[in-house]
Amino acid sequence: SITLQHGAHRIGNRTDAGMARWRSLRLGQFIHWGLYAIPGGEWKGKTYNGAAEWIRSWKEMPQAEYDNLYKQFNPVNYQPEQWALQAKNMGAKYMIITTKHHDGFCLWPSKYSRYTVASSPWKKDIIGPMVDAYNKNGIDVYLYFSIIDWNHPDWRASPKTPADSIAYGRFKVFVKNQLQELLTKYPTIKGFWFDGTWDDSWKNDGAFSDELEQYLQKIHPGLIIGSRLRADEKGARHFDSNGRLMGDYEQGWERKLPEKIADIHGNDWEGVMTIPENQWGYNARWAGHIKSANELIEMLVKSTSLAGNFVINFGPKSDGTFRTEEVQRMQEIGQWMKVNGAAIYNGGYAGFEKQDWGYYIRKNGTDSVFMVVCNVPVSGDLRVKLPQQTTLTHAATLENPAQAITPEVTGKNEYFLRLETKNFHTPVVILLQTSRNTGNDNGRFEKAK
Numbered sequence: 486s487i488t489l490q491h492g493a494h495r496i497g498n499r500t501d502a503g504m505a506r507w508r509s510l511r512l513g514q515f516i517h518w519g520l521y522a523i524p525g526g527e528w529k530g531k532t533y534n535g536a537a538e539w540i541r542s543w544k545e546m547p548q549a550e551y552d553n554l555y556k557q558f559n560p561v562n563y564q565p566e567q568w569a570l571q572a573k574n575m576g577a578k579y580m581i582i583t584t585k586h587h588d589g590f591c592l593w594p595s596k597y598s599r600y601t602v603a604s605s606p607w608k609k610d611i612i613g614p615m616v617d618a619y620n621k622n623g624i625d626v627y628l629y630f631s632i633i634d635w636n637h638p639d640w641r642a643s644p645k646t647p648a649d650s651i652a653y654g655r656f657k658v659f660v661k662n663q664l665q666e667l668l669t670k671y672p673t674i675k676g677f678w679f680d681g682t683w684d685d686s687w688k689n690d691g692a693f694s695d696e697l698e699q700y701l702q703k704i705h706p707g708l709i710i711g712s713r714l715r716a717d718e719k720g721a722r723h724f725d726s727n728g729r730l731m732g733d734y735e736q737g738w739e740r741k742l743p744e745k746i747a748d749i750h751g752n753d754w755e756g757v758m759t760i761p762e763n764q765w766g767y768n769a770r771w772a773g774h775i776k777s778a779n780e781l782i783e784m785l786v787k788s789t790s791l792a793g794n795f796v797i798n799f800g801p802k803s804d805g806t807f808r809t810e811e812v813q814r815m816q817e818i819g820q821w822m823k824v825n826g827a828a829i830y831n832g833g834y835a836g837f838e839k840q841d842w843g844y845y846i847r848k849n850g851t852d853s854v855f856m857v858v859c860n861v862p863v864s865g866d867l868r869v870k871l872p873q874q875t876t877l878t879h880a881a882t883l884e885n886p887a888q889a890i891t892p893e894v895t896g897k898n899e900y901f902l903r904l905e906t907k908n909f910h911t912p913v914v915i916l917l918q919t920s921r922n923t924g925n926d927n928g929r930f931e932k933a934k
């Protein structure tokens with residue numbers, strides 16, 4: 486390995502209580518809200534085919550007109566308590582809110598910028614009431630913060646001249662001030678979700694990203710910050726030039742998930758997912774494939790089975806309400822979580838041989854392993870192959886009333902489970918009680934007690 490001043494400062498996952506809590510939450514709600522919700526992917530009768538929150542970069546959108554949208558920001562139907570209750574009913578245990586996206590508009594009245602809600606017709610702080618409402622409902626809050634700031638005169642994607650470097654130097658002070666301000670105003674937040682860190686200006690200044698992270702940890706110990714913030718002194722991002730993860734979890738899983746446990750290299754990780762193919766901010770016209778609740782539930786189950794968190798994104802409208810499809814997804818996911826949440830919260834990698842019918846999730850630190858069945862085989866037989874010295878002592882569905890299952894046992898520590906009901910509308914969860922190093926002959930299934 487090479488000597489790095491600004492590479493990873495820790496090998497392996499964090500072992501403190503704050504990170505263990507993050508690891509137990511598993512299901513998060515991402516919210517992208519800002520001026521981009523006003524055009525909602527359309528402008529003067531034309532449809533923008535990119536992601537709605539990027540409409541400012543569209544050639545058909547005059548940037549001055551976009552930048553003046555703050556004069557229309559007035560979410561008269563914004564009710565943070567409703568937002569928080571809705572998220573609680575979905576079963577989300579943490580929420581990530583865009584305090585400032587790439588366009589630079591701040592949803593809090595920052596004293597370091599005039600481009601904030603304070604200058605809008607709404608005038609009031611959006612973030613504070615949201616943090617309070619979510620915390621009151623037992624949901625942890627993380628603040629999304631874009632380093633890229635298209636509105637700030639000192640932002641540079643790639644400084645070319647000495648004047649650029651002086652301007653960008655001022656910008657770095659501005660970033661540090663805004664982050665310190667967010668921590669001071671909203672002390673209950675658990676971490677930052679950084680974005681917009683791919684440009685040369687940031688990539689070629691690994692020292693600053695390292696010092697910034699240490700500065701934030703100093704004023705707010707225990708902050709959880711993913712791998713998108715840092716670059717090392719050679720411009721490597723997420724993983725330093727020695728291949729070691731920088732930050733507290735791998736944060737690169739955006740609209741994609743790992744396939745198998747080897748893909749996560751033992752790191753904590755989080756996947757963030759849009760319901761349409763690629764829309765984070767509100768887009769009036771949802772085109773392409775819109776994920777169903779079952780698809781999102783399966784992604785959540787897959788993430789949990791691979792020891793990662795899964796965050797579903799929502800893009801509220803400019804008036805502060807959510808579109809029907811998003812309300813429906815939250816309700817349907819919430820109904821499933823009410824019955825099966827025990828398989829998700831505190832869930833992790835089981836270490837059993839993957840089967841086609843779905844995913845195994847081990848309740849952390851126990852011999853309780855959940856089978857989440859997403860694909861019932863036409864045979865109706867659900868095969869369970871256990872590692873050596875592990876036997877199955879009991880099996881039952883999670884639903885009410887629980888349906889006890891007597892597996893068929895084969896001699897090779899292999900079991901076949903059959904489900905009575907055949908027609909499923911959502912994934913079915915079966916709880917397996919196992920015991921290890923039992924010493925009795927492999928595969929003997931003791932009758933349910």
Ligand SMILES: COc1ccc([C@H]2[C@H](O)[C@H](O)[C@H](C)N2C)cc1
Nearest residue numbers: 517536538539586680739757765
């Ligand atoms: C260039 O590809 C991109 C760039 C930025 C993104 C941003 C989205 O606007 C959203 O905020 C997502 C979390 N982020 C990675 C997505 C894809």
